[in-house]
Amino acid sequence: MAKRILLVDDSASVRTVAGIALRGAGYEVVEAANGQEGLTRLNGERIHLIISDVNMPVLDGIGFLKEVKKHPSYKFTPVIMLTTEAGEDKKQEGRAAGAKAWITKPFQPQVMLDAVSKLVMA
C-alpha cells in the first residue's frame, strides 16, 4: 500500500511542484493550505509523513508542528519543514518543536524525495 503524505503549504505552486514529484514517486498526497487545515486533514486520514511550510496564514508551520506533536496518533510521525526560512534560529525552533528535517526553498524535487524516502522508511 502506498505511503500517504500530508503536504501543507499556502503556495499553490509549491504544492503542485511537490505533489507532482511525490505522486510520481508512488506516494499518495493529501494537501492543505495552512496549519489549521492540516490539523483537520490529520483527523480524516492515515498519514505516514508530513511536509509543512513555516510561514503560513491562520496557523504557521511551527504552531502546526507543535499541535501535531500533541496529537496522540501523530506524535511519532516524521515532519519535514519545507520553507524559505534559512536562519539558524528558526531551524533550531523547528528542531525543538519536533521536526526531523529542514529543507530550504527553492528546492529540487529529488532532494525532497531523498529526505522523504529516508524518513518514511525509518
Place this chain on the structure above:
Amino acid sequence: MEPPDADALVMLEATAATPANGVARLLPIWSRQIETSRRQTEDAIIALTDRFSAIVQRIDAALSAHGTGSQSTETGSDAQHSRNDLALVIDALKAIQLSRNELVGQIRTLTTYTAELHKMATEVDQIGFRTNMLSLNAAIEAAHAGESGKGFAVVATEVRALSNAARDTGKQIMKKVGLISEALGQIGRSNEEVAARDDQAVQASDERIRCVLARFERSTAALTASAEQSHTESAAIKAEICESLVQLQFQDRVGQILSQVVASMNDLTTQTAQSSCAAEAAQLATEHAERMMSTYTTAEQRLNHQGIETTSVEQSAVTFF
C-alpha cells in the same frame, strides 16, 4: 508604467506639513501598488503552474498508455510466435511429403514382387509345357504297347489335358501380373510427379513465409523504433516542464518578500502618522528598521537590509535533526 495616483498627490500637497508626513501619505499608495503586483503575479503563476501540471498529467497518461519498453518486447515476442507457428506449418507439410515418399517406396517394392510373380508364372507355363511333352511321349509308348497300353493311354491323355490347363493358368497369371505391374508402375510415376510438385510447393511456401516474416519484422522494428523515439521525446518534454515548474517556485519566495515589505510599510505608516515632528519620525523609522530584521524569512532579505548585494539564491539545502 502606470500614471501617478492624482487624488493621492492632491491630498499629499494639501496635508503634508512635514517631509515625514509626506512620506507617510505616499507609503499606503506604494503598499497598495506592491500588493496588487504581488497578487497579480501570484494568480498568473498559479494559473501557469496548473496548466503545466495538467500537461505533465497528460504526458504521464500518454507514456503509460504507450508503455514502450513492454510494447517492443511484446512486438518481438509476437514476431517470434509467428515464426514458430509458421515453422510448424512447414514441418507439417514436410511430414506429409515424407509420408508420400514412403508410399512411393512401398509401391516400388510391390513392383519388384510383381516381377517375381511373373517369373513364377513363366515357370508354371514351362512345367505345363514339359508335362505336355511328357504326356505326349507316354501316349506314344501306350500305342506301342497295344491292347495292354490302352489304360495307360487314357492316363496320358488326362495328364496332357492337365498340362494344357496348367499352361493356360500360367499364361493368365502372367497376363494379370503384367496388368498389375503396369498399374503399379503408373501409380508410382504419378506419385513421383505429385511428390515432386509437393517438394516445389513446400519450398515455395517456406520461401514465401520467410519473406513475409522478414517484411513483418522490418515493419515492427520501424514501429518499435518510432514508438521508442516518441516515448523518449515525451519523457524529455515532461522533464523540461517539471524543471520549469521548479523554477516557478520564485513566486513563493518573491511573494513572501513583497508581503513583508507591504506589512512593514503599513506598520511604518501607522507609526509615522502618530509622530508630531520630524525628529520623532526619524527615531520611529530607526526603531522600525531594527524591528524589520525579525520579520524577514529569507536570507536575501537580511542581506539586502544590511546593504549587501544578493546575486543568487542557494537551492535545496537539507538539514536532518
